[in-house]
Amino acid sequence: MSQPKTANSPAGPEAGEIVVRCEGLHRYLGAGEGRVHVLRGVSFEARRSQVTAIVGPSGCGKSTLLYLLGLLDRPDAGSILINGRETGSADDEQRTALRAEHIGFVFQFHFLLPEFSAAENVMLPMRKLGRLTPEQMRARAHELLEAVGLGQKTGRLPSQLSGGEQQRVAIARSLANEPALILADEPTGNLDVRNSDMVFDLLVRLAREKGQAVV
Numbered sequence: 001m002s003q004p005k006t007a008n009s010p011a012g013p014e015a016g017e018i019v020v021r022c023e024g025l026h027r028y029l030g031a032g033e034g035r036v037h038v039l040r041g042v043s044f045e046a047r048r049s050q051v052t053a054i055v056g057p058s059g060c061g062k063s064t065l066l067y068l069l070g071l072l073d074r075p076d077a078g079s080i081l082i083n084g085r086e087t088g089s090a091d092d093e094q095r096t097a098l099r100a101e102h103i104g105f106v107f108q109f110h111f112l113l114p115e116f117s118a119a120e121n122v123m124l125p126m127r128k129l130g131r132l133t134p135e136q137m138r139a140r141a142h143e144l145l146e147a148v149g150l151g152q153k154t155g156r157l158p159s160q161l162s163g164g165e166q167q168r169v170a171i172a173r174s175l176a177n178e179p180a181l182i183l184a185d186e187p188t189g190n191l192d193v194r195n196s197d198m199v200f201d202l203l204v205r206l207a208r209e210k211g212q213a214v215v
Helices: 061-070 092-102 117-128 136-146 163-175 193-210
Strands: 005-008 020-031 037-045 050-053 075-082 103-106 180-185
Touching: 005 163, 020 092, 037 061, 037 075, 037 180, 050 103, 050 193, 075 117, 092 103, 092 117, 103 163, 117 136, 163 180, 180 193
Parallel strands: 103 180
Antiparallel strands: 005 050, 020 037, 020 075
């Protein structure tokens, strides 16, 4: 895997603060003769208002690394700190709480619930965290959809949106709980060039404006 590449956006709040740091990550997949050493001593850090691109050929471990950073998997060796907290000793419940509060995800497929409107999909992480009233959740969902250019389509179902619009809803959802870290796993993989550029520009702008680290 190539070294992560970064793009700074210094205008964001608390720009430069380290959000995630990993040291010496190793991960093996499979067993026996088929066991593969996917990650070999990966170390890097991501800061607020910064976009970090992880590049490399298919199968080199990019998604595996993002799953580790998102606390969806555990490394075989090495450490991961989220906002200065060592996560290695955290149990599953604590890891779930850390994800809900500090990490937002954007995947190649949007994973929107088809029976829910755009606003209702954005509200789902807020409901899980349980810190806002229903009125506050609705207001925040509308604010986030406005920020991604969908302020006039908050009540539409995913089937009533284009592919690019669906992915923008997914980005708004990833921002629902104001996480310090956004993990984007090939978020433009299913989009055409125009929508790919739009989604990437949106992630860079949001990193700058909201002071989040985007990987």
